[in-house]
């Protein structure tokens with residue numbers, strides 16, 4: 001099966017060695033935003049665009065797909081609620097974390113080791129990897145409504161989406177599952193104990209994931225909030241109760 005990950009350019013090849021060898025331009029993507037002349041990232045974009053041109057059969061249809069970003073702390077219940085939304089409304093659920101874990105486990109993946117290092121350390125994988133996985137999954141789904149779960153999770157994610165996907169999609173709103181830290185921790189540890197098999201559902205990784213969430217993800221939620229695009233949901237009640245609120249938001253926004 002063709003995978004968009006094959007479109008990740010040569011400039012990312014060296015990422016395969018893990019976090020320690022990340023080229024500087026990917027560790028400080030803010031630098032890129034302030035200086036569009038930094039050439040490796042620019043080369044990436046031009047390579048990426050060429051790759052798109054030679055694969056017309058994977059282009060999306062002319063109507064722009066609708067996208068809802070789903071954000072919240074680790075264990076807030078994003079995945080649980082996304083499953084319920086899929087059952088009730090015609091959405092395709094794309095979890096950035098699931099796509100990354102799948103790519104990590106894919107035989108022959110160049111990025112498996114890199115992804116594992118990032119996930120275990122509670123860090124956010126460079127957007128070139130994640131956004132390509134998301135775009136590929138969108139193209140292959142044949143659907144026109146997407147829940148993009150766990151993305152954009154930092155400034156690098158948001159910038160990458162804006163470069164690669166924002167013109168091709170219509171972002172509807174951000175569904176934000178607001179959940180206290182201690183509840184999130186309890187849920188993740190519970191998920192680990194009930195056999196999630198995730199290498200990051202343990203206290204050591206969780207501390208780092210929460211730090212990343214507070215430092216890197218909350219400012220993104222704040223950014224969308226200032227733009228009037230956030231639908232905040234109290235994620236602390238039981239899952240069915242939370243879904244009542246979620247359903248209300250989707251109905252109020254014209255989804256049937």
Ligand SMILES: Nc1ncnc2c1ncn2[C@@H]1O[C@H](COP(=O)(O)OP(=O)(O)O)[C@@H](O)[C@H]1O
Nearest residue numbers: 074075076077078079080187191237238239242
């Ligand atoms: N509202 C809820 N109340 C109690 N437990 C929940 C609730 N929502 C989810 N969970 C449980 O918490 C854990 C994390 O939920 P999950 O949906 O995987 O979170 P996320 O995708 O945000 O990391 C799972 O074990 C799930 O069954």
Ligand SMILES: Nc1ccn([C@H]2C[C@H](O)[C@@H](COP(=O)(O)OP(=O)(O)O)O2)c(=O)n1
Nearest residue numbers: 074075096097098119123124125150151153
């Ligand atoms: N946009 C994203 C989403 C997830 N990841 C990585 C880093 C995250 O800690 C893990 C797990 O994310 P996932 O959304 O599956 O799980 P939690 O919300 O943390 O419970 O995946 C990423 O690097 N970039």
